[in-house]
Structures are given as structure tokens and as C-alpha cells.
Amino acid sequence: MIELIDLHKSFGGNHVLRGANLKVEKGESMVVIGGSGSGKSVLIKHIIGTLKPDRGSVLIDGIDIAKLSENELYETRKRFGMLFQMAALFDSMKVWENVAFALMRHGKLKDKDAKEIASEKLRMVGLIGVEDLMPSELSGGMKKRVGLARAIAHSPEILLYDEPTTGLDPIMADAINDLIVEMKQKLSVTSVAITHDMHSAYKIADRIAMLYEGRIIATGTPEEIKNTDNPIVRQFITGSAVGPIKIEGVTA
Amino acid sequence: MINILFKPIECIGRGITLFWQTFIVFTEELGRILLLLCSAIKQLILPPFELRNTFKQIVEIGIKSLPVVLITAVFTGMVLALQSYTGFKRFNAEVMVGTVVALSLTRELGPVLTGLIVAGRAGAAMAAELGTMRVTEQIDALETLATNPVKYLVVPRFIAGTLILPSLTVIADIIGIIGGFFVTVTVLGANSSVYWRRTWDYLETSDIYNGLIKACFFGAAIAIISCYKGFYTAGGAEGVGKATTGAVVLSSMTILISDYFLSAWLFK
Numbered sequence: 001m002i003e004l005i006d007l008h009k010s011f012g013g014n015h016v017l018r019g020a021n022l023k024v025e026k027g028e029s030m031v032v033i034g035g036s037g038s039g040k041s042v043l044i045k046h047i048i049g050t051l052k053p054d055r056g057s058v059l060i061d062g063i064d065i066a067k068l069s070e071n072e073l074y075e076t077r078k079r080f081g082m083l084f085q086m087a088a089l090f091d092s093m094k095v096w097e098n099v100a101f102a103l104m105r106h107g108k109l110k111d112k113d114a115k116e117i118a119s120e121k122l123r124m125v126g127l128i129g130v131e132d133l134m135p136s137e138l139s140g141g142m143k144k145r146v147g148l149a150r151a152i153a154h155s156p157e158i159l160l161y162d163e164p165t166t167g168l169d170p171i172m173a174d175a176i177n178d179l180i181v182e183m184k185q186k187l188s189v190t191s192v193a194i195t196h197d198m199h200s201a202y203k204i205a206d207r208i209a210m211l212y213e214g215r216i217i218a219t220g221t222p223e224e225i226k227n228t229d230n231p232i233v234r235q236f237i238t239g240s241a242v243g244p245i246k247i248e249g250v251t252a
Numbered sequence: 253m254i255n256i257l258f259k260p261i262e263c264i265g266r267g268i269t270l271f272w273q274t275f276i277v278f279t280e281e282l283g284r285i286l287l288l289l290c291s292a293i294k295q296l297i298l299p300p301f302e303l304r305n306t307f308k309q310i311v312e313i314g315i316k317s318l319p320v321v322l323i324t325a326v327f328t329g330m331v332l333a334l335q336s337y338t339g340f341k342r343f344n345a346e347v348m349v350g351t352v353v354a355l356s357l358t359r360e361l362g363p364v365l366t367g368l369i370v371a372g373r374a375g376a377a378m379a380a381e382l383g384t385m386r387v388t389e390q391i392d393a394l395e396t397l398a399t400n401p402v403k404y405l406v407v408p409r410f411i412a413g414t415l416i417l418p419s420l421t422v423i424a425d426i427i428g429i430i431g432g433f434f435v436t437v438t439v440l441g442a443n444s445s446v447y448w449r450r451t452w453d454y455l456e457t458s459d460i461y462n463g464l465i466k467a468c469f470f471g472a473a474i475a476i477i478s479c480y481k482g483f484y485t486a487g488g489a490e491g492v493g494k495a496t497t498g499a500v501v502l503s504s505m506t507i508l509i510s511d512y513f514l515s516a517w518l519f520k
Contacts, residue, residue, distance in 0.1 A: 047393075048395075048396055050392055050395050050396070070400075074398045074399075075398070076398060077395070077396060077397075077398040078398045080396060081396070082393070082396040083390045084388070084392070084393060086389065087453040088389035088390050088392065089390075090385075091384075091388075091392075092381075092392055093392070101397055101399075102397045102398065102399075105397070105398075105399060106398060146362075149392075150397075160396075160506060190326070242490055
């Protein structure tokens with residue numbers, strides 16, 4: 001279970017998170033929506049501990065990861081898998097080495113065994129025969145799939161998705177959504193995704209939370225979010241430029 | 253009237269502010285480099301050891317820099333011989349050419365020129381690679397895969413840099429002396445046994461190993477500075493460009509400045 005309590009984070013004078021509270025139950029798929037620059041990425045980086053909060057706590061199964069030592073934190077991260085926005089594949093390694101990275105490092109597997117597991121994980125995300133390619137030879141959609149295979153390779157309990165559909169064509173985006181749903185069913189993981197793609201959010205979420213001005217202003221099932229009265233959430237999910245949300249850099 | 257009176261004071265004030273800001277930026281950067289160095293040393297002594305990666309970096313920095321080092325060393329030796337021969341001839345001291353070439357190379361030019369070449373070639377490559385990994389979130393990906401990026405990326409480059417630079421310097425010293433010999437004997441027609449005797453008579457082992465100590469220091473400095481620049485890159489492709497330039501400039505300056513102080517300390 002993941003719990004964020006009164007999370008505050010500033011960068012210089014920019015107060016990004018201003019008391020965010022969020023609870024994600026075990027096995028649940030939570031999607032955090034919010035505009036560009038609303039602090040979604042900062043929020044997800046706190047969950048995996050690559051950023052430390054100025055105030056507040058991040059509890060993973062009741063343990064505050066901001067208070068862990070460096071080694072304990074790295075140990076905790078073995079329970080996580082993360083898919084990055086641009087996949088963040090290691091471009092100096094072959095596809096299978098990317099997928100098997102954590103297995104070879106932490107599991108001390110031989111190359112041959114690791115490659116076999118990598119092939120199996122690649123098949124799970126719908127890729128066959130790409131093991132020996134370099135990441136630069138892959139299309140955007142394939143990179144995301146490899147990124148997903150890498151994230152699930154060490155059988156994590158928690159999966160984090162950073163804008164999983166951004167930069168993909170609508171069909172490829174939907175294929176990734178299907179994969180995320182499939183992962184949830186097959187691996188029964190807890191997942192947190194951040195996105196501003198509402199189509200994706202409705203499809204993959206058990207619950208949706210909206211981040212606005214550094215706080216979670218609404219949570220609910222996709223149905224509840226669709227029928228909300230909250231004018232800010234309404235404006236966001238309908239994608240209207242007119243409403244209470246101020247567009248950064250644009251003056252009325 | 254008042255304007256004319258206060259203008260110089262304003263200029264002085266601005267100058268002081270600018271100096272102070274530059275000083276703050278410099279000390280901040282130095283502090284962060286030292287913090288990265290401490291973190292790298294800590295990770296260096298803790299297992300597991302990154303043997304595979306370190307070996308890869310030794311090949312990357314060492315073997316690939318070798319051709320440029322060889323060419324630079326041989327021509328440096330040759331020009332040293334040529335210049336000192338024609339210069340020394342004015343007071344009939346041509347016989348000292350061998351000594352001048354050997355001492356200049358082992359004490360000074362071997363480590364410094366090798367350092368500058370490695371800074372330009374391998375330092376730039378390190379900063380560009382780590383910088384690209386930073387802006388494409390590959391360093392974040394390492395963190396999420398429970399891998400300490402300092403241990404995985406910085407430590408192998410640090411070890412490789414510190415070990416490789418003295419090795420390259422030994423080769424540069426030898427090749428440079430041979431280059432000097434070639435010019436003195438075959439081009440200028442001096443006696444070959446005199447060249448060798450003058451080389452060995454005045455060359456002390458301390459000249460060689462103090463030169464190599466300098467090389468170790470330069471190698472470590474290049475690696476940590478370039479890794480620092482790459483590791484903390486921000487701002488996309490432009491940021492990577494700045495990091496690369498910054499790594500080469502700062503490494504080269506560090507080599508040239510520290511060379512003076514190291515020489516003053518080592519060759520008392």
C-alpha cells in the first residue's frame with residue numbers, strides 16, 4: 001500500500017507540491033491526472049524515492065521511505081518497476097540486456113538464463129525477435145514496450161507509469177493501455193500512473209485522482225470523475241480552455 | 253554633477269558584485285565536485301565491484317586514446333630535439349639535447365600533454381555520454397532499477413582514468429624520447445651513443461615516477477570533473493553541449509594550474 005501524507009516540495013521559489021495526500025490500496029490501479037507542470041512527475045518521483053519531500057511522508061506498507069538510509073532505499077526499489085515517458089532505455093545495451101538489467105545485477109543470473117527470461121518478458125509485451133537489436137533501431141511504441149518489459153522483469157509489486165501514452169499515435173496508445181490492463185490482471189500489481197490523456201485514464205484506472213496547484217483536489221472511480229460537479233475537474237476532463245484553471249503564461 | 257561623482261563608485265560596486273558572484277559559483281561547483289568525489293570513493297570501496305564496466309572504460313579511455321597520444325608524443329620529442337639542438341648549438345651544448353628531451357618529457361610534457369589529450373577525447377566523451385543519459389532519464393532509470401548511478405557510472409570511469417593516464421604517459425615518454433633520438437641522430441647527424449649516454453646520465457628515477465604521480469592526479473581529475481559535468485546536465489541537447497565543453501575547459505584548466513603546484517611540491 002502506498003500513502004502520501006501532506007507532501008510538500010519546492011524547487012527554488014517554485015512551490016510544486018503543497019500538501020498532497022493520496023492513498024493507493026494494494027492491487028489497485030491509481031491514475032493521477034493534472035495539467036502540464038502541475039507536479040505529477042514530482043509526485044511519482046517521491047513514490048520511488050528519487051526525490052525527497054521538504055515536508056510530509058511517503059509510506060510504502062507503512063514505512064516512510066524518505067527516512068531510509070541509501071542502502072535500504074535501494075533495497076526497497078527492488079519492489080518497484082517504472083516505465084518512463086520516453087522509455088529511458090540504456091542506449092549502449094541491446095534490448096535483452098536492457099530487459100534483464102535488474103535480473104543480472106541483483107539476481108546474479110548467467111547471461112544465457114537472463115536472456116531467456118528477457119525473451120519471455122518481451123513476449124508478454126508482444127515483442128518477438130527483437131532481443132539483439134539496439135534501442136535506437138526501435139520505433140517509439142516498441143521502445144515503450146521494451147521499457148515495460150524491463151519494468152516487469154524482476155516481478156515488482158508496484159508499477160509506476162510516467163505518461164505511458166504520451167508521444168504515441170492513438171492506436172499504439174490504446175495498445176499500451178491494453179497492455180497496462182493486462183499487466184494488472186496477470187501480475188496483480190499495485191500501480192500508479194500519471195497522465196493527462198483522459199482516454200487512457202478511464203481505461204486503466206480503478207480510481208483517478210486529480211492534482212491541481214500542488215494538492216489532490218478530487219479522487220474517485222472513473223464513473224465518479226466523469227460525473228463530478230467540481231468545476232476544475234470538469235474543465236480538465238472535458239479539455240476546455242475556458243474555466244477556473246489558469247493557463248500558465250497566458251493572461252486573460 | 254552628482255552623477256559624475258557617484259559613477260566610479262557604482263562601477264566599483266558592480267565589479268565587486270560580479271567578482272563575488274563568480275567566486276560563489278566557483279566554490280559551489282568545487283564543493284559539488286568534491287561531494288561527487290567523496291561519494292565515488294565510498295562506492296569504490298564497497299562491494300560489489302564493477303569489474304566488467306571498469307574494464308570497458310579502460311579500453312574506451314586507454315586504447316582509443318593511444319593513437320593520438322603516440323602521434324603527439326613522437327612529434328613533441330622531435331620538435332624538442334630540433335629546437336634545443338639549434339638553440340644549444342649557439343653555445344656549443346648540442347650534446348645536451350638527449351638530456352633536455354628526456355627531462356622535459358618525463359617531468360613535464362609527457363603527463364601534461366597526455367592529460368590534455370585525454371581531457372579532450374575521453375573527458376568530452378564521458379560528459380556527453382552521462383549528460384545524454386541524464387536528459388533522457390537513463391540515470392533515473394538506473395535508480396529505479398535499484399542501481400546506484402555513482403557506483404555504476406562514475407566509479408568505473410574514475411578508476412579507469414586514474415590507472416590509464418600514467419600508463420599512457422609511460423608510453424608517451426618512451427615514444428617521445430625515441431622521436432627526439434630520431435631527429436638528433438638521423439636528421440641533424442649527431443652521435444647516437446652520445447644521445448643515449450646524455451639521456452641516461454642525467455635522468456633520475458624520481459623524474460619518471462614524479463611525472464607519473466602527476467599523471468595519476470590528472471587522470472582522476474579529468475574523470476571526476478567530466479563525470480560531474482555529465483551527471484548534473486540539465487536542459488536537453490543544449491545542456492549536453494554545454495556540459496561537454498565545460499568538462500574539457502575545466503579539466504584542461506585544472507591540469508595546467510595543478511601542474512604548477514604539483515611540480516613545485518614534487519620536484520623540490
